[in-house]
Amino acid sequence: MAIGTGSDTETCYVIDSLEQIGSQWRLAVLHDLQEGEKRFNELKRSTGASSRTLSRVVDDLQEMGFVDRRLEEDAPVATYYSLTEKGESLCPVFDAIGDWAREWVAEEELEA
Template sequence: MAENDSPQNNECPVARTLEAIGDRWSLLIIRDAFDDIRRFSEFQKSLGVAKNILASRLKTLVEVGVLDIVPASDGSAYKEYVLTEKGREIFPIVVSMRQWGERHLFEPYETRSVLLDNATGQPLMPIAVLSSSGQPLGPSECHRVRILAQQS
């Protein structure tokens, strides 16, 4: 990879996000963390992933600040992985991916998991991209520009 191609030099937020959390196992670990899975063995059982791959992905998620390692909540000698605030902010990404998959990757008769609102027991409203005035936007109604971050 050329120096200009490193994640730190890439000016595209999508590319940097994919570099940090975009592989299959990382996203599934994050999904499971939202379901309150916290221990290495629980992630391994849930995902069926090889231990070396799981250890590598957990290490990366800790390094990028998505997960923290904390003492076990039950007082045992185990450590647990918990989402940081940065990690919890990934929730809309996971929900958006889930909703896209529900719409496009299942036949009507297929069994699937559904995310429900705890307060109402109803499925969540579809995630939408909104303008600053609250209007729905599609790709043709917005554009990207380069900005120079302010020096602090």
């Protein structure tokens, strides 16, 4: 659906959704956690985010209900992050975006 078409309510839902998950770092973390629970440093390496940025992003995602945080206090202390049910519900969305990208983005790169 193109923005500006359909009902105003549908458009608002699309915009609101993109505001929640649409930043580069939020998308990177959510996509990365589809593989399963990860430690902070694993997320840092795989996303390329700075510690400060990643800390802010995972806090935001946790506050919005997309990510769970688990602290393991045995030595060495470790913090683990995983998707909640709400976060896991985005997996089909990432699959659909991946399918679209393979068809359209890869095609554009071949034409260039």
